Amino acid sequence: MSRVALSVAGLRYTYPDGREALRGIDLEVGVGQKVAILGPNGAGKTTLALHLNGIHEALAGTVTVGSLELRPESVGEIRRRVGLVFQDPDDQLFMPTVAADVAFGPANLGLVGEELEARVAEALAAVEALSLADRAPHHLSGGERRRVAIATVLAMRPDLLVLDEPTSGLDPAGRRELIATLQSLEMTQLVVTHDLPFALELCDRALILDGGVVVANGQTQKLLSNPDLLAAHRLEMPFGFVGFG
Amino acid sequence: MHAPDGFLNVGTALATGALSAGTIGAALRQSGQTLRDKQIPLAGLAAAFIFAAQMFNFPVAAGTTGHLIGGALAAVLLGPTVGALVVTVVVIVQALAFADGGLTALGYNILNMAIVPAFGGYAVFRLFRRLLPRSAGGVVGAMGLAGLISVVLSAAAFSIEWLFGATAPVPFDTVFGAMVAVHSLIGIGEGVISALVIGAVLAVRPDLVVGASDLDRTQLADRRPAKIRVFAIAALLVTLFVAAVVSQFAAEAPDGLERVALDTGISGAGDSPLSSGPFADYATAGIDNERLSLAIAGVAGSLVTLAVGFGLFAAARGARRGDRSVA
Amino acid sequence: MGAGHAHALYVHEHSAIHNMAPEVKLVATFLFVIAVAVTPRQAIWAFAVYASLLALITLVSRVKPGFLVVRLAAVVPFVLFALLIPFVAGGETVEVLGLTVSREGLWGAWNVLAKATLGAGASILLAATTEISEMLRGMSILKVPPALTAIAMFMVRYLVLVSGELARMRTAMTARGYDPRWLWQAKPLAASAGALFIRSYERGERVHAAMVARGFTGEMPDLGGRRGSRSDWIRAAGLVAVAVTVASFALVFS
Ligand SMILES: Nc1ncnc2c1ncn2[C@@H]1O[C@H](COP(=O)(O)OP(=O)(O)O)[C@@H](O)[C@H]1O
Ligand SMILES: [Mg+2]
Numbered sequence: 001m002s003r004v005a006l007s008v009a010g011l012r013y014t015y016p017d018g019r020e021a022l023r024g025i026d027l028e029v030g031v032g033q034k035v036a037i038l039g040p041n042g043a044g045k046t047t048l049a050l051h052l053n054g055i056h057e058a059l060a061g062t063v064t065v066g067s068l069e070l071r072p073e074s075v076g077e078i079r080r081r082v083g084l085v086f087q088d089p090d091d092q093l094f095m096p097t098v099a100a101d102v103a104f105g106p107a108n109l110g111l112v113g114e115e116l117e118a119r120v121a122e123a124l125a126a127v128e129a130l131s132l133a134d135r136a137p138h139h140l141s142g143g144e145r146r147r148v149a150i151a152t153v154l155a156m157r158p159d160l161l162v163l164d165e166p167t168s169g170l171d172p173a174g175r176r177e178l179i180a181t182l183q184s185l186e187m188t189q190l191v192v193t194h195d196l197p198f199a200l201e202l203c204d205r206a207l208i209l210d211g212g213v214v215v216a217n218g219q220t221q222k223l224l225s226n227p228d229l230l231a232a233h234r235l236e237m238p239f240g241f242v243g244f245g
Numbered sequence: 246m247h248a249p250d251g252f253l254n255v256g257t258a259l260a261t262g263a264l265s266a267g268t269i270g271a272a273l274r275q276s277g278q279t280l281r282d283k284q285i286p287l288a289g290l291a292a293a294f295i296f297a298a299q300m301f302n303f304p305v306a307a308g309t310t311g312h313l314i315g316g317a318l319a320a321v322l323l324g325p326t327v328g329a330l331v332v333t334v335v336v337i338v339q340a341l342a343f344a345d346g347g348l349t350a351l352g353y354n355i356l357n358m359a360i361v362p363a364f365g366g367y368a369v370f371r372l373f374r375r376l377l378p379r380s381a382g383g384v385v386g387a388m389g390l391a392g393l394i395s396v397v398l399s400a401a402a403f404s405i406e407w408l409f410g411a412t413a414p415v416p417f418d419t420v421f422g423a424m425v426a427v428h429s430l431i432g433i434g435e436g437v438i439s440a441l442v443i444g445a446v447l448a449v450r451p452d453l454v455v456g457a458s459d460l461d462r463t464q465l466a467d468r469r470p471a472k473i474r475v476f477a478i479a480a481l482l483v484t485l486f487v488a489a490v491v492s493q494f495a496a497e498a499p500d501g502l503e504r505v506a507l508d509t510g511i512s513g514a515g516d517s518p519l520s521s522g523p524f525a526d527y528a529t530a531g532i533d534n535e536r537l538s539l540a541i542a543g544v545a546g547s548l549v550t551l552a553v554g555f556g557l558f559a560a561a562r563g564a565r566r567g568d569r570s571v572a
Numbered sequence: 573m574g575a576g577h578a579h580a581l582y583v584h585e586h587s588a589i590h591n592m593a594p595e596v597k598l599v600a601t602f603l604f605v606i607a608v609a610v611t612p613r614q615a616i617w618a619f620a621v622y623a624s625l626l627a628l629i630t631l632v633s634r635v636k637p638g639f640l641v642v643r644l645a646a647v648v649p650f651v652l653f654a655l656l657i658p659f660v661a662g663g664e665t666v667e668v669l670g671l672t673v674s675r676e677g678l679w680g681a682w683n684v685l686a687k688a689t690l691g692a693g694a695s696i697l698l699a700a701t702t703e704i705s706e707m708l709r710g711m712s713i714l715k716v717p718p719a720l721t722a723i724a725m726f727m728v729r730y731l732v733l734v735s736g737e738l739a740r741m742r743t744a745m746t747a748r749g750y751d752p753r754w755l756w757q758a759k760p761l762a763a764s765a766g767a768l769f770i771r772s773y774e775r776g777e778r779v780h781a782a783m784v785a786r787g788f789t790g791e792m793p794d795l796g797g798r799r800g801s802r803s804d805w806i807r808a809a810g811l812v813a814v815a816v817t818v819a820s821f822a823l824v825f826s
Contacts (some may be wrong), residue, residue: 053785075789084785091778094286094706094729100795107793139731156786236714251648251687255610273717287791289726290734290776294769296727297735303761304752322769332722342580342704342728344643344695347688348602349609413680414661430651437755438762445766453773553791
């Protein structure tokens with residue numbers, strides 16, 4: 001691990017209703033790494049993802065992106081550096097057309113005119129969705145929606161891409177295209193998922209989160225070939241999976 | 246409810262347009278800062294909900310169905326100001342994108358479907374909150390009555406607009422009688438469904454109901470409906486009674502259907518003391534009991550204005566105290 | 573009364589009317605409808621001219637006349653009301669087809685019918701040739717308060733989703749034998765509407781989070797888009813001028 005893209009230390013968070021969702025998270029991701037965050041439902045994965053971008057304010061602990069620590073005064077810059085792709089693309093695609101939606105982020109950064117258009121085209125091209133520019137988000141297929149949602153974030157040229165359950169609701173072909181898209185992107189990626197074969201294919205390294213703490217951290221292949229560890233945290237490889245060489 | 250173009254005369258369309266624009270402008274200014282941030286997507290989703298709720302058919306009797314109007318429900322869920330804004334947006338989009346309701350009728354449609362039910366309904370809601378126990382059950386009961394009365398208020402508002410802007414020779418008392426009587430019955434459905442919806446939201450996310458934000462956890466847990474049922478049945482009886490009396494009043498007016506049947510020619514409206522002034526000739530022409538009609542119009546008008554005014558006042562006070570509007 | 577469909581009236585076509593900038597079409601439609609509204613009802617010829625204008629625009633816009641007629645059905649409740657007027661109205665009476673009706677009432681009915689139909693026709697043409705998002709963009713160009721257009725934008729975006737959820741909940745209930753016929757059986761239905769509100773609200777919170785994640789600070793960015801060209805305005809002005817002239821003539825000579 002040469003340079004550090006993201007480091008999280010002692011992160012705690014309790015929801016207003018008293019639910020302790022994160023109970024001291026520590027993790028580090030090197031520049032260019034693709035890391036999977038695995039864990040059962042309710043483990044706190046989404047809550048963690050929302051902290052990386054300053055949407056939730058931590059009760060304790062720090063989030064540092066590159067060398068910039070997340071604070072009220074740095075939150076704008078952190079949001080540019082960390083691109084967060086939400087679990088449900090319908091939550092992310094709120095503008096009337098795909099192009100307007102991809103433009104939303106860079107326009108908030110102050111881009112206008114041709115520069116803005118170029119940025120939109122670049123982001124759509126990166127996920128091979130240029131032809132979708134003028135379509136309405138609710139007319140897209142699940143896979144198209146997911147790729148466009150990634151483009152909305154790429155348009156901000158983030159250093160770190162955080163994806164929350166990117167394979168949920170995708171058919172096998174859509175899933176395959178998504179893997180290809182993510183593999184083609186060179187930036188640092190943090191992928192929240194409970195789709196273990198997907199994690200294995202995309203990420204060398206993985207963390208297992210359960211009950212708001214990191215319970216395992218290591219090579220994806222090693223973690224996934226430990227059935228006791230998986231069972232203890234309600235994770236399962238698909239029946240008959242033969243991905244281990 | 247979505248009146249088309251040409252339903253009321255141009256003067257009334259303009260006057261109600263100005264009134265609606267002024268109220269909505271004030272509501273926008275009042276909710277200014279809160280609306281800027283989180284509220285906008287939330288208000289948009291709430292508007293989608295109200296739009297969907299208006300397409301929501303509920304059973305009335307023997308398989309016939311009715312649908313929600315939703316103004317009072319929106320006010321209790323979101324607070325009167327944001328509630329009125331949300332329903333206004335619904336009415337505008339219905340007119341523009343669905344050709345539902347005339348463009349020149351937007352002034353009175355917004356007034357009758359958004360402003361009067363939201364602010365008037367909220368005022369009624371606050372009133373009954375005072376009379377009913379401080380509990381989830383009390384909120385549900387107050388919502389039911391506010392839903393019912395909001396529909397009647399909006400029918401009364403329409404009749405009064407007719408007094409000023411009639412475009413056909415149907416006298417005020419006929420319109421008022423028919424509108425209020427029919428809407429008392431429609432209001433029962435509105436009240437019951439609104440109350441049930443609020444009850445369902447209170448059971449899961451009481452924090453989302455602005456109209457219940459003053460209750461603490463134990464009060465919210467108290468869902469005893471016993472007293473409310475008695476109260477609701479009493480209200481129902483009163484409504485039926487009012488509906489019957491009001492429709493009687495309309496039928497007795499000799500210028501209704503009977504007049505046509507009797508074929509009694511009447512002297513021109515020109516010598517009526519009411520034909521001058523702001524009232525539409527049509528709405529007052531041939532009313533035998535002019536004083537009674539105008540007295541009723543006056544009382545109804547004052548009640549609607551009072552209710553809306555109180556709702557606006559409650560909204561403004563809420564804003565000053567820093568109550569949340571949506572979030 | 574009224575509401576009933578979650579899908580807007582937009583008809584995908586490429587026509588001169590479709591291509592007009594939305595703010596121009598909004599202004600023109602409003603002026604046209606106002607001209608209709610102020611026209612005295614006796615000026616039957618004026619309403620004929622308005623109807624021909626609408627027919628012309630329908631032709632140019634390539635919207636099928638049948639579509640227009642079907643959509644006009646939205647004003648049916650008011651047509652019924654209008655048809656009642658001659659019977660409940662007072663005043664001098666005339667015989668029509670053996671029925672004794674009020675003369676004034678007939679005029680009143682004609683007035684509501686003519687204006688409501690023409691107004692709805694104009695609105696339907698506007699909606700059929702302008703996508704909602706374009707309509708909202710036109711509204712912001714015309715300085716409608718941004719909070720209103722933004723709320724409308726979110727509403728329109730999520731309307732299909734929200735009403736789809738409602739329909740699914742209903743189907744799920746029907747599938748389990750729920751078939752309410754009386755108001756007092758409506759509780760499960762209302763509970764589903766309550767659940768729908770909560771879901772909508774929570775989606776609103778997630779959408780807000782997604783906006784904040786992309787640098788939203790409370791002001792919707794202006795994404796530009798085409799403004800009305802001079803030729804758009806000139807063509808619209810031509811149409812409106814005809815309507816306004818007709819209305820003025822009708823006002824003066826009646
Ligand atoms: N808005 C919220 N309010 C209260 N509790 C929440 C909220 N969102 C999530 N939680 C709770 O926090 C815990 C972690 O949730 P989440 O981060 O969504 O888990 P995951 O994404 O791993 O499934 C869960 O127990 C969940 O119920
Ligand atoms: Mg999650």
